[in-house]
Amino acid sequence: MSFIVSSDGPPVTATLNASGQATAVVPATFSAGVHQAVAVYNGDSNYQGSSSGLAPVTVTAAATSTTVAATPNPSDPGQTVTVCAQVTATTPGAGIQTGSVVFTGAGSLTHTVALDAMGRACFDSATLVSGTISAAYSGQGCFKPSNGSVAVTVQPGSTCDITVTPPAGTVTVGQPTTLTATVTCNGVPVPNAVVTFHSNGAPIGFAITNASGVATGTATFTTPGTNIVTATVIAAGAPCPCTNVTSGPVTVTVQQASTCSIVLSPPSGTVTVGQPTTLTATVTCNGLPVPNATVTFNSNGAPIGSATTNASGQATGTVTFTTPGANSVTATVTAAGTSCFCTSVTSAPVTVTVQPSGTGTLKALPACYTLVFPPLPWAFARATLTATGAAPGATITFHSGGANGPVLCTAVADTNGNATCVANLTVVQIASGYTATTPVPGGFLTSSSTLTPCIIS
Structure with a gap:
Protein backbone atom coordinates (compact mmCIF):
# COMPACT_ATOMS: atom_id res chain seq x y z
CA MET A 1 0.00 0.00 0.00
CA SER A 2 1.36 3.48 -0.89
CA PHE A 3 0.28 6.86 0.52
CA ILE A 4 0.77 10.02 -1.47
CA VAL A 5 0.44 13.30 0.45
CA SER A 6 0.11 16.24 -1.94
CA SER A 7 3.41 16.73 -3.74
CA ASP A 8 5.52 17.63 -0.66
CA GLY A 9 7.45 14.44 -0.49
CA PRO A 10 7.96 10.92 -1.73
CA PRO A 11 5.22 8.29 -1.44
CA VAL A 12 5.02 6.51 1.87
CA THR A 13 4.71 2.72 1.68
CA ALA A 14 2.99 0.56 4.29
CA THR A 15 2.11 -3.15 4.52
CA LEU A 16 -1.47 -4.36 4.88
CA ASN A 17 -2.15 -6.30 8.03
CA ALA A 18 -4.41 -9.33 8.35
CA SER A 19 -7.37 -7.06 8.62
CA GLY A 20 -6.53 -5.33 5.34
CA GLN A 21 -5.29 -2.15 7.09
CA ALA A 22 -2.03 -0.22 6.49
CA THR A 23 -0.59 2.51 8.74
CA ALA A 24 2.20 4.94 7.74
CA VAL A 25 4.04 7.81 9.49
CA VAL A 26 4.14 11.13 7.62
CA PRO A 27 7.76 12.54 7.42
CA ALA A 28 8.59 15.68 9.42
CA THR A 29 9.65 17.41 6.23
CA PHE A 30 6.09 18.35 5.40
CA SER A 31 5.36 21.99 5.91
CA ALA A 32 2.66 23.13 8.23
CA GLY A 33 -0.80 23.39 6.70
CA VAL A 34 -3.49 21.22 5.08
CA HIS A 35 -2.32 18.55 2.63
CA GLN A 36 -4.39 16.14 0.43
CA ALA A 37 -3.60 12.45 0.85
CA VAL A 38 -4.57 9.46 -1.30
CA ALA A 39 -4.00 5.73 -0.65
CA VAL A 40 -3.08 3.56 -3.62
CA TYR A 41 -3.37 -0.26 -3.56
CA ASN A 42 -1.31 -1.85 -6.28
CA GLY A 43 -3.19 -5.17 -6.14
CA ASP A 44 -1.81 -8.70 -6.09
CA SER A 45 -2.43 -12.03 -7.78
CA ASN A 46 -5.87 -12.29 -6.20
CA TYR A 47 -7.00 -8.65 -6.08
CA GLN A 48 -7.04 -5.80 -8.47
CA GLY A 49 -5.46 -2.48 -7.55
CA SER A 50 -7.50 0.45 -6.33
CA SER A 51 -7.13 3.98 -4.86
CA SER A 52 -8.97 6.01 -2.28
CA GLY A 53 -10.49 9.38 -2.57
CA LEU A 54 -8.64 12.51 -1.42
CA ALA A 55 -8.44 12.92 2.34
CA PRO A 56 -7.22 16.12 4.05
CA VAL A 57 -4.11 15.82 6.27
CA THR A 58 -3.40 18.78 8.57
CA VAL A 59 0.25 19.35 9.60
CA THR A 60 0.53 21.65 12.65
CA ALA A 61 3.72 23.80 13.18
CA ALA A 62 5.77 22.66 16.17
CA ALA A 63 6.13 24.95 19.16
CA THR A 64 9.64 26.25 19.93
CA SER A 65 11.47 27.68 22.90
CA THR A 66 14.22 30.28 22.80
CA THR A 67 16.83 30.52 25.54
CA VAL A 68 19.35 33.40 25.72
CA ALA A 69 22.76 33.51 27.46
CA ALA A 70 25.47 36.18 27.77
CA THR A 71 29.13 35.40 28.49
CA PRO A 72 30.73 36.82 30.59
CA ASN A 73 27.97 38.17 32.78
CA PRO A 74 28.50 40.40 34.68
CA SER A 75 31.13 42.22 32.62
CA ASP A 76 33.30 45.31 32.84
CA PRO A 77 32.84 48.43 30.73
CA GLY A 78 34.36 47.92 27.27
CA GLN A 79 34.67 44.15 27.74
CA THR A 80 33.53 41.97 24.81
CA VAL A 81 30.42 39.93 25.66
CA THR A 82 29.02 37.05 23.53
CA VAL A 83 25.21 36.84 23.45
CA CYS A 84 23.63 33.63 22.05
CA ALA A 85 20.03 32.51 21.48
CA GLN A 86 19.30 28.75 21.17
CA VAL A 87 16.00 27.85 19.45
CA THR A 88 14.67 24.34 20.21
CA ALA A 89 11.53 22.52 19.03
CA THR A 90 9.12 21.57 21.81
CA THR A 91 8.11 17.89 21.99
CA PRO A 92 6.48 16.30 20.04
CA GLY A 93 8.03 18.68 17.52
CA ALA A 94 11.50 17.87 16.29
CA GLY A 95 14.11 18.99 13.82
CA ILE A 96 16.58 21.84 13.29
CA GLN A 97 15.06 25.27 13.10
CA THR A 98 15.90 27.74 10.40
CA GLY A 99 15.28 31.44 10.09
CA SER A 100 16.69 34.31 12.20
CA VAL A 101 16.59 35.86 15.64
CA VAL A 102 16.18 39.57 16.37
CA PHE A 103 18.03 40.79 19.50
CA THR A 104 16.91 44.01 21.20
CA GLY A 105 17.91 45.66 24.46
CA ALA A 106 18.95 48.74 26.42
CA GLY A 107 21.17 51.31 24.79
CA SER A 108 19.35 51.02 21.42
CA LEU A 109 20.61 47.48 20.94
CA THR A 110 19.29 45.85 17.71
CA HIS A 111 20.87 42.81 16.02
CA THR A 112 19.39 40.36 13.52
CA VAL A 113 21.30 37.07 13.35
CA ALA A 114 20.53 33.96 11.25
CA LEU A 115 20.31 30.59 12.98
CA ASP A 116 23.21 28.26 12.29
CA ALA A 117 23.02 24.52 11.64
CA MET A 118 22.60 23.93 15.36
CA GLY A 119 19.65 26.30 15.67
CA ARG A 120 21.76 28.94 17.41
CA ALA A 121 22.28 32.68 16.74
CA CYS A 122 25.13 34.66 18.38
CA PHE A 123 26.73 38.11 18.29
CA ASP A 124 29.60 39.86 20.13
CA SER A 125 29.50 43.36 21.59
CA ALA A 126 31.81 45.54 23.69
CA THR A 127 29.24 48.32 24.13
CA LEU A 128 26.53 46.61 26.15
CA VAL A 129 24.83 48.42 29.00
CA SER A 130 23.09 46.92 31.99
CA GLY A 131 19.53 45.76 31.27
CA THR A 132 17.54 42.98 29.58
CA ILE A 133 18.41 41.60 26.14
CA SER A 134 15.40 40.05 24.35
CA ALA A 135 15.65 37.51 21.51
CA ALA A 136 12.67 37.02 19.14
CA TYR A 137 12.59 33.97 16.85
CA SER A 138 10.19 34.73 14.00
CA GLY A 139 9.38 31.09 13.19
CA GLN A 140 9.98 29.28 9.89
CA GLY A 141 8.11 26.53 8.05
CA CYS A 142 7.03 23.95 10.61
CA PHE A 143 8.24 25.91 13.64
CA LYS A 144 6.36 28.52 15.59
CA PRO A 145 7.88 31.82 16.80
CA SER A 146 9.21 32.06 20.35
CA ASN A 147 10.95 34.61 22.58
CA GLY A 148 13.61 34.55 25.27
CA SER A 149 15.62 37.05 27.30
CA VAL A 150 18.60 37.42 29.60
CA ALA A 151 19.49 40.13 32.14
CA VAL A 152 23.01 41.48 31.64
CA THR A 153 25.01 43.50 34.15
CA VAL A 154 27.84 45.85 33.17
CA GLN A 155 29.64 46.76 36.36
CA PRO A 156 30.45 50.44 36.86
CA GLY A 157 33.99 51.37 35.89
CA SER A 158 36.65 52.10 38.50
CA THR A 159 36.71 55.78 39.38
CA GLN A 256 54.33 88.66 50.88
CA ALA A 257 57.10 87.63 53.25
CA SER A 258 57.16 89.56 56.52
CA THR A 259 60.27 91.55 57.42
CA CYS A 260 61.87 90.64 60.72
CA SER A 261 64.47 92.96 62.21
CA ILE A 262 66.74 92.85 65.24
CA VAL A 263 68.71 95.89 66.43
CA LEU A 264 71.48 95.71 69.04
CA SER A 265 72.00 98.74 71.26
CA PRO A 266 75.61 99.56 72.27
CA PRO A 267 76.21 99.12 76.02
CA SER A 268 76.43 102.27 78.09
CA GLY A 269 79.43 103.14 80.28
CA THR A 270 82.78 101.41 80.45
CA VAL A 271 82.96 97.72 79.54
CA THR A 272 85.67 95.80 81.34
CA VAL A 273 86.92 92.24 80.99
CA GLY A 274 85.32 89.96 83.57
CA GLN A 275 82.71 92.46 84.70
CA PRO A 276 78.96 92.01 84.00
CA THR A 277 77.70 94.14 81.15
CA THR A 278 74.07 94.67 80.10
CA LEU A 279 73.21 94.19 76.41
CA THR A 280 69.84 95.02 74.85
CA ALA A 281 68.39 93.94 71.50
CA THR A 282 65.00 94.86 70.02
CA VAL A 283 63.11 92.43 67.72
CA THR A 284 60.32 93.67 65.42
CA CYS A 285 58.19 92.13 62.67
CA ASN A 286 57.08 94.64 60.07
CA GLY A 287 57.78 97.30 62.71
CA LEU A 288 55.74 95.62 65.46
CA PRO A 289 57.35 94.20 68.61
CA VAL A 290 57.95 90.43 68.72
CA PRO A 291 57.47 89.12 72.28
CA ASN A 292 58.83 85.82 73.64
CA ALA A 293 61.61 85.58 71.07
CA THR A 294 64.87 83.99 72.20
CA VAL A 295 67.91 86.13 71.42
CA THR A 296 71.54 85.00 71.61
CA PHE A 297 74.31 87.58 72.03
CA ASN A 298 77.64 86.85 70.32
CA SER A 299 81.07 88.42 70.64
CA ASN A 300 83.51 87.85 67.82
CA GLY A 301 81.30 84.96 66.68
CA ALA A 302 81.11 83.17 70.05
CA PRO A 303 77.95 83.17 72.20
CA ILE A 304 78.26 85.15 75.44
CA GLY A 305 74.66 85.15 76.67
CA SER A 306 70.95 85.03 75.81
CA ALA A 307 67.65 86.66 76.75
CA THR A 308 63.94 86.58 75.89
CA THR A 309 62.07 89.56 74.46
CA ASN A 310 59.36 91.22 76.54
CA ALA A 311 56.04 92.61 75.32
CA SER A 312 57.94 95.54 73.78
CA GLY A 313 60.15 93.17 71.79
CA GLN A 314 63.22 93.97 73.90
CA ALA A 315 65.64 91.32 75.12
CA THR A 316 67.95 92.46 77.93
CA GLY A 317 70.70 90.14 79.11
CA THR A 318 73.80 90.28 81.25
CA VAL A 319 77.02 89.11 79.62
CA THR A 320 80.68 89.01 80.53
CA PHE A 321 83.44 89.81 78.03
CA THR A 322 86.69 87.85 78.25
CA THR A 323 88.71 89.56 75.53
CA PRO A 324 89.97 93.15 75.90
CA GLY A 325 89.98 95.51 72.96
CA ALA A 326 87.51 95.80 70.11
CA ASN A 327 84.78 93.15 70.25
CA SER A 328 82.34 92.72 67.34
CA VAL A 329 79.00 92.06 69.04
CA THR A 330 75.83 90.77 67.30
CA ALA A 331 72.40 89.51 68.40
CA THR A 332 70.62 86.58 66.69
CA VAL A 333 67.02 85.38 67.04
CA THR A 334 67.21 81.63 67.69
CA ALA A 335 63.46 81.07 68.24
CA ALA A 336 60.33 83.17 67.72
CA GLY A 337 56.64 82.31 68.02
CA THR A 338 55.46 84.71 65.34
CA SER A 339 54.19 84.63 61.77
CA CYS A 340 57.39 86.50 60.87
CA PHE A 341 60.26 84.34 59.73
CA CYS A 342 62.58 85.63 62.46
CA THR A 343 64.63 82.57 63.31
CA SER A 344 68.33 83.04 62.42
CA VAL A 345 67.88 86.76 61.73
CA THR A 346 71.01 88.57 62.98
CA SER A 347 71.55 92.20 63.85
CA ALA A 348 74.18 94.45 62.36
CA PRO A 349 77.44 94.23 64.34
CA VAL A 350 78.24 96.73 67.05
CA THR A 351 81.86 97.37 68.06
CA VAL A 352 82.31 97.31 71.83
CA THR A 353 85.65 98.40 73.27
CA VAL A 354 86.38 96.21 76.27
CA GLN A 355 88.84 97.50 78.84
CA PRO A 356 91.24 95.04 80.39
CA SER A 357 90.86 94.26 84.08
CA GLY A 358 93.50 95.80 86.39
CA THR A 359 94.25 97.15 89.82
CA GLY A 360 92.56 100.44 90.64
CA THR A 361 89.83 102.21 88.71
CA LEU A 362 90.40 105.21 86.47
CA LYS A 363 87.87 107.91 87.18
CA ALA A 364 87.44 111.29 85.47
CA LEU A 365 86.18 113.95 87.85
CA PRO A 366 83.58 116.56 86.92
CA ALA A 367 85.28 119.78 85.72
CA CYS A 368 84.16 123.36 85.21
CA TYR A 369 85.30 125.86 82.64
CA THR A 370 85.80 129.65 82.59
CA LEU A 371 85.44 131.81 79.53
CA VAL A 372 88.50 133.45 78.01
CA PHE A 373 88.41 137.20 77.27
CA PRO A 374 88.77 138.09 74.59
CA PRO A 375 87.61 134.70 73.28
CA LEU A 376 89.73 132.99 70.66
CA PRO A 377 88.49 130.40 68.12
CA TRP A 378 90.73 127.73 69.69
CA ALA A 379 90.37 128.98 73.27
CA PHE A 380 86.80 130.00 73.94
CA ALA A 381 87.07 128.60 77.48
CA ARG A 382 89.62 127.00 79.75
CA ALA A 383 89.18 124.06 82.20
CA THR A 384 91.27 122.05 84.62
CA LEU A 385 90.74 118.32 83.96
CA THR A 386 91.43 115.73 86.64
CA ALA A 387 91.50 111.90 86.71
CA THR A 388 92.14 109.60 89.67
CA GLY A 389 92.80 105.89 90.12
CA ALA A 390 95.55 105.62 87.50
CA ALA A 391 98.75 103.69 87.96
CA PRO A 392 101.49 106.03 89.32
CA GLY A 393 103.61 107.32 86.47
CA ALA A 394 101.02 106.37 83.85
CA THR A 395 100.21 108.83 81.09
CA ILE A 396 96.63 110.10 81.15
CA THR A 397 95.18 111.49 77.92
CA PHE A 398 92.13 113.72 78.12
CA HIS A 399 89.78 113.71 75.09
CA SER A 400 86.88 115.93 74.10
CA GLY A 401 83.74 113.83 74.14
CA GLY A 402 84.49 110.09 73.98
CA ALA A 403 87.66 108.06 74.07
CA ASN A 404 88.20 108.62 70.37
CA GLY A 405 87.60 112.39 70.49
CA PRO A 406 90.20 115.13 69.97
CA VAL A 407 92.99 115.24 72.54
CA LEU A 408 92.60 118.20 74.91
CA CYS A 409 95.76 117.67 77.03
CA THR A 410 97.89 114.97 78.71
CA ALA A 411 99.36 114.47 82.19
CA VAL A 412 101.38 111.91 84.16
CA ALA A 413 99.81 110.38 87.26
CA ASP A 414 101.52 111.17 90.49
CA THR A 415 102.36 108.68 93.23
CA ASN A 416 98.70 108.68 94.28
CA GLY A 417 97.48 107.92 90.77
CA ASN A 418 96.12 111.42 90.19
CA ALA A 419 96.66 113.44 87.02
CA THR A 420 95.68 117.02 86.20
CA CYS A 421 96.05 119.24 83.14
CA VAL A 422 94.64 122.49 81.81
CA ALA A 423 92.79 122.35 78.51
CA ASN A 424 91.70 125.08 76.11
CA LEU A 425 88.14 124.42 74.83
CA THR A 426 86.29 125.55 71.72
CA VAL A 427 82.68 126.63 71.87
CA VAL A 428 81.65 123.15 70.69
CA GLN A 429 83.83 121.24 73.13
CA ILE A 430 82.40 122.87 76.25
CA ALA A 431 79.13 121.01 75.55
CA SER A 432 80.69 117.59 74.86
CA GLY A 433 82.10 116.54 78.22
CA TYR A 434 85.46 114.78 78.30
CA THR A 435 87.01 111.31 78.66
CA ALA A 436 90.24 110.27 80.34
CA THR A 437 92.18 107.28 78.98
CA THR A 438 95.30 105.46 80.10
CA PRO A 439 96.99 102.44 78.53
CA VAL A 440 97.12 99.12 80.40
CA PRO A 441 98.16 95.67 79.20
CA GLY A 442 95.71 94.53 76.54
CA GLY A 443 94.03 97.90 75.97
CA PHE A 444 92.96 101.13 77.71
CA LEU A 445 91.10 102.17 80.81
CA THR A 446 88.59 104.93 80.12
CA SER A 447 86.34 107.16 82.18
CA SER A 448 84.08 110.00 81.12
CA SER A 449 82.78 113.01 83.01
CA THR A 450 81.07 116.36 82.56
CA LEU A 451 82.03 119.96 81.81
CA THR A 452 79.99 122.72 83.38
CA PRO A 453 80.48 126.46 83.82
CA CYS A 454 82.49 127.44 86.89
CA ILE A 455 80.50 129.27 89.55
CA ILE A 456 82.44 132.20 90.99
CA SER A 457 81.29 133.23 94.43
Missing part, protein backbone atom coordinates in the same frame (compact mmCIF):
# COMPACT_ATOMS: atom_id res chain seq x y z
CA CYS A 160 39.89 57.36 40.77
CA ASP A 161 39.55 60.68 42.53
CA ILE A 162 42.06 63.09 44.11
CA THR A 163 41.10 66.06 46.24
CA VAL A 164 43.33 68.87 47.54
CA THR A 165 42.58 70.32 50.98
CA PRO A 166 43.28 74.08 51.19
CA PRO A 167 46.15 74.82 53.61
CA ALA A 168 45.21 76.08 57.05
CA GLY A 169 46.40 79.44 58.34
CA THR A 170 48.35 82.14 56.57
CA VAL A 171 50.57 81.13 53.66
CA THR A 172 53.66 83.29 53.20
CA VAL A 173 56.26 83.46 50.43
CA GLY A 174 59.37 81.49 51.31
CA GLN A 175 57.90 79.78 54.37
CA PRO A 176 57.13 76.03 54.46
CA THR A 177 53.43 75.25 53.96
CA THR A 178 51.70 71.92 54.53
CA LEU A 179 49.57 70.65 51.62
CA THR A 180 47.26 67.61 51.80
CA ALA A 181 45.64 65.53 49.04
CA THR A 182 43.37 62.49 49.37
CA VAL A 183 43.33 59.72 46.72
CA THR A 184 40.42 57.25 46.50
CA CYS A 185 39.35 54.47 44.11
CA ASN A 186 35.57 54.06 44.04
CA GLY A 187 35.56 55.77 47.42
CA VAL A 188 38.19 53.46 48.92
CA PRO A 189 41.55 54.97 50.03
CA VAL A 190 44.53 54.34 47.74
CA PRO A 191 47.76 53.85 49.75
CA ASN A 192 51.32 54.30 48.44
CA ALA A 193 50.29 56.60 45.59
CA VAL A 194 52.85 59.25 44.61
CA VAL A 195 51.28 62.72 44.43
CA THR A 196 52.85 65.87 42.99
CA PHE A 197 51.62 69.31 44.07
CA HIS A 198 51.64 72.17 41.54
CA SER A 199 51.23 75.91 41.88
CA ASN A 200 50.26 77.81 38.74
CA GLY A 201 51.33 74.74 36.77
CA ALA A 202 54.81 74.40 38.28
CA PRO A 203 55.70 71.58 40.71
CA ILE A 204 56.29 72.72 44.29
CA GLY A 205 56.44 69.41 46.18
CA PHE A 206 55.36 65.79 46.37
CA ALA A 207 54.19 63.21 48.92
CA ILE A 208 53.10 59.56 49.20
CA THR A 209 49.64 58.55 50.43
CA ASN A 210 49.32 56.69 53.71
CA ALA A 211 46.92 53.83 54.52
CA SER A 212 44.07 56.36 54.59
CA GLY A 213 44.92 57.57 51.07
CA VAL A 214 46.16 60.90 52.42
CA ALA A 215 49.36 62.47 51.04
CA THR A 216 50.81 65.24 53.22
CA GLY A 217 53.75 67.24 51.88
CA THR A 218 55.62 70.45 52.61
CA ALA A 219 55.76 73.04 49.85
CA THR A 220 57.25 76.52 49.59
CA PHE A 221 55.50 79.20 47.54
CA THR A 222 57.62 81.76 45.72
CA THR A 223 54.95 83.99 44.21
CA PRO A 224 52.75 86.29 46.34
CA GLY A 225 49.07 86.74 45.52
CA THR A 226 46.68 84.18 44.02
CA ASN A 227 48.17 80.73 43.41
CA ILE A 228 46.19 77.96 41.68
CA VAL A 229 47.13 74.69 43.39
CA THR A 230 46.45 71.19 42.03
CA ALA A 231 47.59 67.67 42.89
CA THR A 232 48.35 64.92 40.35
CA VAL A 233 48.83 61.18 40.89
CA ILE A 234 52.01 60.21 39.05
CA ALA A 235 52.13 56.59 40.26
CA ALA A 236 49.65 54.28 42.02
CA GLY A 237 49.46 50.54 42.60
CA ALA A 238 45.65 50.47 42.73
CA PRO A 239 43.22 48.64 40.45
CA CYS A 240 41.92 52.08 39.53
CA PRO A 241 43.49 53.90 36.58
CA CYS A 242 44.80 56.65 38.88
CA THR A 243 48.00 57.66 37.10
CA ASN A 244 47.81 61.21 35.69
CA VAL A 245 44.51 61.90 37.46
CA THR A 246 44.52 65.55 38.61
CA SER A 247 42.47 67.21 41.31
CA GLY A 248 40.26 70.20 40.88
CA PRO A 249 42.08 73.52 41.40
CA VAL A 250 42.26 75.17 44.81
CA THR A 251 42.98 78.89 45.12
CA VAL A 252 45.63 79.73 47.72
CA THR A 253 46.35 83.36 48.60
CA VAL A 254 50.05 83.76 49.40
CA GLN A 255 51.16 86.71 51.53
